[in-house]
Amino acid sequence: EPEVTQTPSHQVTQMGQEVILRCVPISNHLYFYWYRQILGQKVEFLVSFYNNEISEKSEIFDDQFSVERPDGSNFTLKIRSTKLEDSAMYFCASGVDRAAYEQYFGPGTRLTVT
Amino acid sequence: GENVEQHPSTLSVQEGDSAVIKCTYSDSASNYFPWYKQELGKRPQLIIDIRSNVGEKKDQRIAVTLNKTAKHFSLHITETQPEDSAVYFCAATQYSSASKIIFGSGTRLSIRP
Numbered sequence A: 001e002p003e004v005t006q007t008p009s010h011q012v013t014q015m016g017q018e019v020i021l022r023c024v025p026i027s028n029h030l031y032f033y034w035y036r037q038i039l040g041q042k043v044e045f046l047v048s049f050y051n052n053e054i055s056e057k058s059e060i061f062d063d064q065f066s067v068e069r070p071d072g073s074n075f076t077l078k079i080r081s082t083k084l085e086d087s088a089m090y091f092c093a094s095g096v097d098r099a100a101y102e103q104y105f106g107p108g109t110r111l112t113v114t
Numbered sequence B: 001g002e003n004v005e006q007h008p009s010t011l012s013v014q015e016g017d018s019a020v021i022k023c024t025y026s027d028s029a030s031n032y033f034p035w036y037k038q039e040l041g042k043r044p045q046l047i048i049d050i051r052s053n054v055g056e057k058k059d060q061r062i063a064v065t066l067n068k069t070a071k072h073f074s075l076h077i078t079e080t081q082p083e084d085s086a087v088y089f090c091a092a093t094q095y096s097s098a099s100k101i102i103f104g105s106g107t108r109l110s111i112r113p
Helices: none
Strands: A005-007 A010-013 A019-024 A031-037 A043-050 A053-057 A065-068 A075-079 A088-095 A109-113 B004-007 B010-014 B019-025 B032-038 B045-051 B056-059 B062-067 B072-077 B086-092 B107-112
Touching: A005 A088, A010 A019, A019 A031, A019 A088, A019 A109, A043 A065, A043 A075, A075 A088, B004 B086, B010 B019, B019 B086, B019 B107, B032 B062, B045 B056, B045 B062, B072 B086
Parallel strands: A010 A109, B010 B107
Antiparallel strands: A005 A019, A019 A075, A031 A043, A031 A088, A043 A053, A065 A075, A088 A109, B004 B019, B019 B072, B032 B045, B032 B086, B056 B062, B062 B072, B086 B107
16 A cells, blocks of 8 residues: 655754755645654644645744645645744654545654754 | 634543543634544544544444534544543544644543453
């Protein structure tokens, strides 16, 4: 069964550095999402992406964040200048259709900012 | 925007007993309510869902109920087993709008042997 994949599984970076988290959505999917989960807390929506543009973003997704689909397979989340509070698990999700029940989550990337 | 409240934050039940987790939502436009199970360090996994045109749905030992008027929905797990131990999240969203999923704060369920 096809799955969403994410790399790396764990990223450690220093405060102020740029990081790029990578996701490979399921191949025929058209809708892409990023969520984050601070340790011990709930999963929070960051951004949705369709047709090469952002559909919706949360208040967390400020100017430090950007998303891109650089080719036909990858979907990336870039954090320009990381802060300690960006430490979290970041989940990518994709869906073939706009139906929310079809959002398939990847395994996550744990980002640790020191 | 939508806000989902979830209770309790922790729940410990004897193996074989039932567990109930309750959620409320604020946005009357929400019409799809998934429940996720998350094991430590893993992705949230969809275990059951309910749409607003249905009041109850059951899948083996798991059932969900929805009260649209009160904006309440609940997860019921019967005959609990050790493998049910995990964090459970309720969520709310709109079924077909490519909308964000809004999660509750989670319930850590522990099954005592």
